[in-house]
Amino acid sequence: MLDKKLGIIDLSKKKVTIKQTHNSLKKLFLGGRGLNSYYLYKMIKPNTDPLSPNNVLIFGTGFLTGTLVPNSSRFNVSAKSPETGILGDSNCGGYFAAELRYTGFDRLIIQGKSKKPCYLYITDNNIEIKDANDYWGMNTTDVQQNLRKDLGHVETACCGVAGENLVRFACVRTGVKNAAGRCGLGAVMGSKNLKAIAARGTQGIKVVHPEEMLETVEQLKEYIMNSKITSILGTVGTPLLYEVSNTLGAIRTKNSQLNAWSDSLNAEVIETFxxxxxxxxSCIVHCRHRNKLGGEGPEYTALGLLGANLGIKDPAHVIELSNICNELGLDISSSGTILGWAFELYEKGIIDKKITGEELHFGDFELVKSLLYKISRREDFGNILAESTRNVKRFGKASEDYLIAVKGLPQSDPHDVRYIKAFALGIATSSRGADHLRSRPTLEIFLNLPQEVRDRIYGKGVPGDPTSYKGKEKTVYFSDNIFATIDSLGICKFICHGFNSPHFVDYTWMKKLIHCASDWTFKEKDIQEVGKRIIDIERMFNNREGISRKDDTLPKRYFDDPMPLKIAKGHHIDRKEFDNLLSRYYKLRGWDNDGQVKKERVKEMEALT
Amino acid sequence: MKYLYVYPEKCTGCRECSIACSLTKFGECNPKKAAINIVRDEFNRYEFPIVCFQCDDPVCLKFCHQNAYEIKDGVIIRDEDRCIGCRLCAVLCPYNAVTTIDDEIIKCDLCGGDPMCVKYCSTEAIQYLDETEELEKRRKKMAERFLEINKGL
Incomplete structure (x- = not known):
């Protein structure tokens, strides 16, 4: 359990060093995202160019990854993001992370740049840097299948053609559709000439109390399986959220000019595919769809951002676009947001054919398809789109008013956050930019949640009304902390307390699971400190890169344009109320009024070893 | 007599069965050190649980020159004291149902009537049921299907 090693690979020097992360650090950050963020802060100098050899790329498995613990499949890929220039971090499921642990490693830190295309081959206690010439240029499925043909049944994390071509929103892929999707980490792989990491191991994870783990997991499994949400997610997966958002009038449509879209993308239709x-x-939820069009998915994000946001109604078209993004290694969230932005800018005349080289419009499946290929190869207008939100400079100041992004990261959640105020605060303050998987207090959608349950989770003073700003800093604070912790344990958010359900894995369950694996005795409040520590160190990284209060904001449209349709009609974010909410959030975090981690805390954190 | 019956169409590939098996038998989480294995390939789109069929005429027993195998109440049991670890049983089993790893030979013993794999499966892809004629037909069909998949591996 605690014997897993840390592999440090310098691709410039072709040197592999094998170390171990001290238990003292594991107690402070657990693993996965937490330890990755710790190492990023320690190892990356401020102002480093994310696509230079000086960037550090980390693949880190969670503390419990690969064990019997339900849904313990996850790892985090982290580096400085080429899309945003701040902390880049992305969490991913599949089979790669468990396999990496079975080789005897729990984390790989990759530095430098290989002269020629290479891949890493990880076997029991061994890391080899190998020539990837034969695999360069392959899409994500081909490279994984070819590595299996050549090496046997390996599990692989790789970049696609988009990553090779340094598309700033290229993802890291494993399996058919699992992706460390956000922040352009596939481009960091490409910049290092690293095509893939293939792992195959036979070493188990020895837990300290096997019987206790068997018993605890049996109870936890029963508890989770008895929830209605588990069986719904296991039947239709995340597409169920599309209808939830759409009924409210909160589906980002045509670059958020509208807020509702077609029922043709509802879960019951997707189910037929x-x-x-x-x-x-180790998953007991099984939310992944193997679709009839040759791939996996679509997720809610694809339905929203490759469907509604681009004006596409046909579910088969959306699924095909989702499959294409997966093959090319493009982040679906950024792809759909950037394309929607460009389409509106073209319609408004802010950009024209001189830049685009062709006509752009919403609702054109063939156009989107051809642009996705062009982006991945950096051809024609695709070469410009590949620069993501940095195009504000090229497209002109006016273009920024229509960009649905925060801190340079296009918004991932297809949910238009003008109605639910806590969601708005969440994407404004998340450590990687506009993203819902850092702190989305999903329970805000559950209008019938009893007040006592709300009080128990978030503390008193949080009204059930999602349009109220009152006390909403508490919902984001709670979610941000617990999601950071679950990411560090390597457990999927789908069974995290407060994500999809007011039940599931809370700090008490975490305490039990950590104990049976490692014999460590944590109290609930010790584990809560882990989450807070992770959020602080990520903020320290971002503060060091110049992030402050001015950046914790929202797209202009969310403030100034009221939503036009359905229940959410008329709602927008009030600047003054938002500003007050942000101040209250900082206070709760213990940050100063400019959103900086206070000096004493920085000192305390930097002294951790 | 109760046996294990597999339902590949319900199997999600998660391997909780294998990990529960290895944790019970060896105190570690290791899907490759288990009596039940999931043969899976997300690119070729299949998940298939492989577990000992407790054959009527088992080759593991028939060819073991140490006579380490015996049939007890319909379950084929390996006697660890007699076994010398030659792995012939693993090589000969047409269903790859005898696992060898780290000098261990692992063969399903139905956990003495309370199979862990069944307990930890969340989709009933593996079930422990009283033998019926229909189920036996299914078991044969599964064995044939596995042999087909195995050819392609």
């Missing part, structure tokens, strides 16, 4: 629902390693 499903061959079989499958799971990641």
């Amino acid at each position: 499903v061959d079989k629902m499958i799971g990641c390693s």
Whole structure:
């Protein structure tokens, strides 16, 4: 359990060093995202160019990844983001992370740049840097299948053609559709000439109390399986959220000019394209659709951002676009947001054919398809779109008013956050930019949640009304902390307390699971400190890169344009109320009024070893 | 007599069965050190649980020159004291149902009537049921299907 090693690979020097992360650090940050963020802060100098050899790329598995603990399949890929220039971090499921642990490693830190295309081959206690000439240029499925043909049944994390071509929103892929999607980490792989990491191991994870783990997991499994949300997620997956958002009038449509879209993308329609629902390693929810069009998915994000946001109604078209993004290794969230932005700018005349080289409009499947290929190869207008939100400079100041992004990261959640105020605060303050998987207090959608349950989770003073700003800093604070912790344990958010359900894995369950694996005795409040520590060190990284209060904001449209349709009609974010909410959030975090981690805390954190 | 019956169409590939098996038998989480294995390939789109069929005429027993195998109440049991670890049983089993790893030979013993794999499966892709004629037909069909998949591996 605690014997897993840290592999440090310098691709410039072709040197592999094998070390171990001290238990003292594991107690402070657990693993996964937490330890990755710790190492990023320690190892990356401020103002480093994310696509230079000086960037550090980390693949880190969670503390419990690969064990019997339900849904413990996850790892985090982290580096400085080429899309945003701040902390880049992305969490991913599948089978790669468990396999990496079975080789005897729990984390790989990759530095430098290989002269020629290479891949890493990880076997029991061994890391080899190998020539990837034969695999360069392959899409993500081909490279993984070819590595299996050549090496046997390896599990692989790789970049696609988009990553090779340094598209700033290229993702890291494993399996058919699992992705460390956000922040352009596939481009960091490309910049290092690193095509893939293939792992195959036979070493188990020895837990300290096997019987206790068997018993605890049996109870936890029963508890989770008895929830209605588990069986719904296991039947239709995340597409169920599309209808939830759409009914409210909160589906980002045509670059958020509208807020509702077609019922043709509802879960019941998507279900007809499903061959079989499958799971990641140790998963008991199995929300992954193996679709009839040759791939996996679509997720809610794809339905929203490659469907509604681009004006596309046909579910088969959306699924095909989702499959294409996965093959090319493009982040679906950024792809759909950047394309929607460009389409509106063209319609408004802010950009024209001189830049685009062709006509742009919403609702054109063939156009989107051809642009996705062009982006991945950096051809024609695709070469410009590949620069993501940095195009504000090229497209002109006026273009910024229509960009649905925060801190340079296009918004991932297809949910238009003008109605639910806590969601707005969440994407404004998340450590990687506009993203819902850092702190989305999803329970805000559950209008019938009893007040006593709300009080128990978030503390008193949080009204059930999602349009109220009152006390909403508490919902984001709670979610940000617990999601950071679950990411560090390597457990999927789908069974995290407060994500999809007011039940599931809370600090008490975490305490039990950590104990049976490692014999460490944590109190609930010790584990809560882990989450706070992670959020602080990520903020320290971002503060060092110049992030402050001015950056914790929202797209202009969310403030100034009221939503036009359905229940959410008329709602927008009030600047003054938002500003007050942000101040209250900082106070709760213990940050100063400019959103900086206070000096004493920085000192305390930097002294941690 | 109760046996294990597999339902590949329900299997999600998660391997909780294998990990529960290895944790019970060896105190570690290791899907490759288990009596039940999931043969899976997300690119070729299949998940298939492989577990000992407790054959009527088992080759593991028939060819073991140490006579380490015996049939007890319909379950084929390996006697660890007699076994010398030659792995012939693993090589000969047409269903790859005898696992060898780290000098260990692992063969399903149905956990003495309370199979862990069944307990930890969340989709009933593996079930422990009283033998019926229909189920036996299914078991044969599964065995044939596995042999087909195995050819392609």
